[in-house]
Amino acid sequence: MPRSHDTFAALERPYPFTTQPRQARARIGLVQLASDYTLENDWRRLATEGVEIYSTRMAYNSLMTPDSLRATAGNIADAADLVAPGLELDVMAFGCTSASMLIGNEAVAERLTRSRPGLPATNPWLASLCALRQLGIGRLAVLTPYATEVNRPLYQGLREAGFEVVAFGAFGLSLDTDIPAIHTEAIAAATADLLAGSRAEGVFFSCTNLRALPLLDSLEHRFGLPMVSSNQALFWHALQLAGQQADIAGCGRLLAASPAEGVA
Template structure:
């Protein structure tokens, strides 16, 4: 057998990520996050994912149990190459573990890297939209909802009302039809709320943001939409997707 280990062709290496790289620490149980984020970032931005160990059913205990694995999952995203920003992709997990703890775990393996999460991104989105009073839609069980409300309230937002599908499985949360999410959002959103917040990276909510905004006459923020919006800011990317709500007009 002839073996040629140095093929002689003229070429230059191409840049495959001209607008930047975003690392995503996703939950092992999340069936939706990569699909949404690839729709929500422009061509030229690469999204690289690794998964943190977690398990259903979703509870405060199971959410907090993933904390020791965050650093390992982050370290496994393009080692020795790196990304421009890192996402920890769990809204309820951030509330349960604590944002400072999540960022400390990521910075232990990627010192100084810009980090965001759905809770941080959503709060930045509310501020950009001038929203203080929130109607909140989630798939979570009550104890997880209560922790989320505590975190949002601590950050200075008023929760007008909250409604839930009361589901304890990420896989089942992704199976909720987008039309059902839209119908629940329309019924739940209080007229006095400044914005409707649809929480959870597993929910297929990004697809109905514009429909809900048209029906409600006010901004709608969901976890994955806010994540993409905030991560694009962190990597300095001015390009924006279309069709995903008023947030991307800011």
């Protein structure tokens, strides 16, 4: 054994090194629900050169009820601690629209940044409200995958935020894991029905697990109205909070070119 060790000691060569300077223009930390199959793939499509995403998942029972969604608050801080420990991030994001709406923006932000105090934080509910205002949408058509018990507080939250909801549709699902299976054709058909005869100035697709992102550009061209989805808005707002401008083609006018100023 000593002889073998001596042989290795003679082979091993120590080298000096220099450290690589930061290349990323934005580093985003992301906490997702275990049951979300869509957000990660949507963000992979949106992440342009220089945008780094560091994500983790947190336990969730998939039940889309107000009580289950509120209960996710207890897992956010521990999950956030697992996101790239020791690495300098520019913003933290939480990936659930309905849970954020029910828990509250300040409570979500506090849990996301408990181990990184002072870091900007966002969530899909907050980001979507900011995006709708950015696009000048006052009268909304809303499409969700949720059941009524989640839709009602969402509707009330939008009204309290100052929006007029003129049409509201839903697929009525109670399990988060069922949501990604909703066909994009069904989403497009429901959108057309909601907009028929309505006075909506835009459409909000609520839920990070709903596969709305690939449709946004074509729906905007078809109806001549801005379309906002949870994943699109969350990515946009995270970039804004990181001081970066979005310039992404084919994913709706929100991301086409947005100033990195004046966003709450």
